[in-house]
């Protein structure tokens with residue numbers, strides 16, 4: 025997948041990735057707060073100690089608040105390197121390597137699923153496959169919390185474009201133009217709550233499974 029020049033450098037030098045994340049997360053209060061946003065809604069939506077899934081968990085930053093809240097957290101990611109780092113940082117985090125769109129996980133086993141800062145990295149067909157696979161994994165009445173980019177208002181839009189061109193994958197532009205609510209519905213999810221941050225450049229969504237699930 026094609027990525028902006030800064031992202032290609034950041035793949036090789038972790039400090040660049042962390043520096044860009046620190047800078048871009050300032051409007052929400054820094055990287056720790058950014059990585060806690062999805063977890064906040066997930067924690068308040070599930071029972072104490074519930075089994076929850078962090079899809080595309082990366083090196084575990086967004087799973088940390090779920091673990092701290094006493095939930096039974098499984099993280100799935102495709103990257104060996106990210107999973108190794110997550111395992112070192114969070115010994116209680118159950119880790120699974122696999123594709124989020126074809127996860128090697130039990131259907132209907134999870135009270136809650138979070139997808140933090142990952143959906144915009146997927147091409148359209150994989151993105152829909154991922155949302156459908158999350159629908160298969162969720163328990164009846166469970167909850168999906170998404171944190172991702174949102175099309176900024178006119179004042180911030182040029183800065184957001186620059187950020188996407190330099191740092192994001194090519195899929196981010198298409199994601200910003202997407203009618204996400206309609207796509208969620210087509211994949212078996214009803215949007216229940218949406219909150220915007222960073223002058224509209226970031227969104228947090230809480231979704232519930234529609235019944236019956238759509239065909240795979």
Ligand SMILES: C[S@@+](CC[C@H](N)C(=O)[O-])C[C@H]1O[C@@H](n2cnc3c(N)ncnc32)[C@H](O)[C@@H]1O
Pocket residue numbers: 059079080081082083084085086100101102103106122123124125139140141142145
């Ligand atoms: C921007 S990082 C977000 C990490 C974490 N959720 C967070 O909020 O910090 C996106 C993650 O998605 C993972 N990823 C990308 N495509 C994937 C796929 N098809 N299946 C599983 N993980 C994938 C990458 O390896 C990366 O760790």
